[in-house]
Amino acid sequence: MSSNNNSRTLLVIALVAVVVAGTVPATVAGQAERTGGTVVVEEGETVDSLEAFGGTVIVEGTVTGDVSAVAGDVRIEGDVEGNLEAVGGSVTIAGTVQGDVEAAGGSVTITEDGVVGGTTSIGAGTVVVDGTLEGDAEIGAETIQLGESASIAGDLRYGGNLQGNTDAVAGDIEQDSSVGVDLAPTIQPIASWLFAAYALVLNLVLGAALLALFPRFSDGVADRVSSAPARSGLAGLGVLVGVPILLIALAITVIGIPFSIVGAFAFVLVVWIGIVYGRFAIGAWLLSLVGVGSRWLALLVGLVIGAALGLIPIVGGLLNLLVLLLGIGALAVGLYSHWRTARRREREPRRGVGPDGPTTD
Structure with a gap:
């Protein structure tokens, strides 16, 4: 019994570590290779170089060498004394890069305070240069x-629609439709695959912890999705829409602000668990079609399918949204059923055995 409790404790610690790694900012030191929800070189901090991959990468301090960053959002607000290679949904240079810049993303912005000392190569959907x-x-x-x-x-040299203050260019301006064509299409798919692999690993760890800690409950979630998908989906839609409205209503009142903040973090965690459970349920359903009943294989299959769908524009996102609704709905129904069962047991009269037979308290 003690060994089982110790194992569960270790799994809980692992789960907490995953949540912290994915959501808490990570500070780098020295020559850093860093992965996390948010990677930060803080103001006043100096590191030799930085290779980072995460949800957000921010350089507020000084990097004496090169920076290579792949993230949803890359922001250079401090000083980079070497070169910058950045791929992200958005890349912003609001500080100084003394070397060359190679950037690809949905949008790239060089603000009024941004300075690039070397050459600049950019491939993006939208580029704003104000620095x-x-x-x-x-x-x-x-x-x-x-x-x-x-x-x-x-x-x-540019390719695309050039607008604004062309007098800002001291040298020659040349239009070349091939500029950026070889940069964005080659770098962005790599970034997409890296993001998918990173999310897959995090989801695998979370899913493994859930299956190990709550095997019966996890099986129940999968059963609800396969047996009552409409009910699960509608419940998921209600949770996904209703909880944010409730949190906003709480935030309106001064006394409710702390509860809304805590509730927001809890809701993000519930959504993440809903994603994992939804994909686990889909994997379990697919395996049941071929007569395989392994929950661990179901988790792996479901998460791989979900990661692959995430790489498909529009359709993949809509299918993953549907899986999320199924997962979070089945999770909510399961938690509600568990709560009702616990309440019913509390209200049931406790029975004992007296000298004259069974008695009721």
């Missing part, structure tokens, strides 16, 4: 906006 580029620039994007504060000391 200083001290070398040549090659920019490929659907829209390239040069702000009033922009300054490009060298030549500008």
Whole structure:
């Protein structure tokens, strides 16, 4: 019994570690290779170089070497004394990069305070330059906006729609439709696969902890999804819409603000668990079609399918949303059923055996 309790305790610790690693900012030190929900070089901090992969990568301090970052959001607000290679949903340079910049993303912005000392190569959907580029620039994007504060000391080769303050370019301006074509399409798929692999590993660890800690409850979630998908989906939609409304209503009152903050963190965790449970349920259902009943294999199959769907534009996202609704709905129904059962047991009269037979308290 003691060994079983110790194992459960270790699993709980592992689960907490996963949650912390995925949500709490991670501070780098020295020459760093870092993965996390948020990777930060804090203001006043100095590191030799940085290779980072996470939800958000922020450089507020100083990196004396190069920075390579893949993230949903990459922000350079401090000083990078070497080169910058960045891939993200959005890349923002609001500090100084003394070397070259190679960036690809949905949007790339060089703010009024942003300075690039070397050459600049960008492939993105939208590019805004309002800062200083001290070398040549090659920019490929659907829209390239040069702000009033922009300054490009060298030549500008571009592909796309160039707008704004073209007088900011001291050198020659040349249109070349091939610019950025070889950068964005090659880097962005790699970033997408890296994100998918990172999320898959986190989901596997969380799912393994859930199956080990709550095997019967986890099987019940999968059963509800397969036996009553409409009920689970509607319940999931109610939770996904209703809980944020409730949290906002709590935040309106001063006394409810702390509860709304705690509730928001708890809701994010519940959504994450709902994603994992939904994919586990789909994996279990698919395996049941071929007569396989392994919950661990179901978890792996479901998570791999979910990760693959995430790489498919629009359709994949809609299917994953449906899986989320099924998972979070079945989770909510299961928790509610468990609560009702516990309440019913509390209200049932306790029975004992007296000298004259069974008695009721």
